Amino acid sequence: MLIRLTYISTFNANITEADIDELTGKAAEFNKRHGISGILAVEGERVCQILEGPRPEVQTLFESIRRDPRHSGIVELDVSEIDQPHFEAWGMVRRPMVDIVTLAFSL
Template sequence: MIRNLRSLPNWCAAKGTTLPDIRLTYVSTLRPVVAETDIRDLVAKAAEFNSAHGITGVLAVDGNRVCQILEGPETVVSALFKSIQHDQRHHTVVMLERRGIEKSGFESWGMVRQKMIDIVQHALTS
């Protein structure tokens, strides 16, 4: 959940650099004021931003619960997650996993919205 795409440091633009990749998974709770149209707008903006910065992953929303997996260069994903933690559209942001990866599990997905069960199935089978 990107609060302000321009708030990330300039080094995020260094897409061509070779940085170690990580997978970061978190859950959060949406505030009641967040509407379905807000989520659709967020996914569209995030897909554009993430594509430009070498980030892939998936976002699942089930009622007011959110689960997101972000994959990409460690410094870029870390900066993005810091922005996510300060996003006022949700609260109780809890990181579930942060680990190095050799290959993206979502490379062909880009950044998409899926049902929560799809994320669980993908995680258990990959």
């Protein structure tokens, strides 16, 4: 069973653009190995992310994100069963916040 999980959070103030770029690169590699795809949007310290993949893998990843000290104020917005991933070709990509909002209305 595949799911799509969407959440928002706030990065701690000491996170730099270089940190975010490194995090995104590592996430892309990890996600590809675990059948997870998604999109990450960061605007200032605010984060919105959509994760897709097998339920156990996505839930395990999300629990890891919840424990990550770089995040605070994590709120799960939605979790839905899906027939196929929308971001299948992407392990993880970073896009502007407006793109993720636009995608959310088209899913």
